Every structure is written in C-alpha cells, then in structure tokens.
Amino acid sequence: MSDKLRRKEYWTEVEVNGVHTSVRYVESDEDWRKYEIECVRSIDCISDIIDPEVLEYIEEKIEEL
Structure with missing residues (x-):
C-alpha cells in the first residue's frame, strides 16, 4: 500500500x-x-509561461528517459 x-x-x-x-x-x-x-538563470515570471507546446516538448523528453 505504501x-x-x-x-x-x-x-x-x-x-x-x-x-x-x-x-x-x-x-x-x-x-x-x-x-x-x-529558472537556471534569473528571470521573473518564467514560471508563469507554460504553453501547450512547451508541455508537449517536456512530455516527449520524459518519454525518452
């Protein structure tokens, strides 16, 4: 169960x-x-920029792992 x-x-x-x-x-x-x-570099609001293309790219990268 854990x-x-x-x-x-x-x-x-x-x-x-x-x-x-x-x-x-x-x-x-x-x-x-x-x-x-x-962010690796200092930039404000980068965490607010999550568009579908970025999420799709991330998912593809994760599937490769």
Whole structure:
C-alpha cells in the first residue's frame, strides 16, 4: 500500500524564450501531473509561461528517459 503514495519524478531541461530551465515532472498514481519550471538563470515570471507546446516538448523528453 505504501507504493501507492509514491510519486515518480523526472528532471529534464528545456529552453523557454531563449532561457534554459530545469523542469521537474511529478506524476502520482492518480495520473495527476504537475509541471514545475525553475529558472537556471534569473528571470521573473518564467514560471508563469507554460504553453501547450512547451508541455508537449517536456512530455516527449520524459518519454525518452
């Protein structure tokens, strides 16, 4: 039962608006997904820029892992 509480985490890097960011993808057993974008360089509001193309790119990268 404790396995149900475990979540898979993947890290990858993606370029958004010319800035490389580290992306953490978290998936739980309920298929709940969270994308957390953290900047490697200092830039405000990059975490607010999550468009469908970026998410699709991230998903493709994760499938390669």
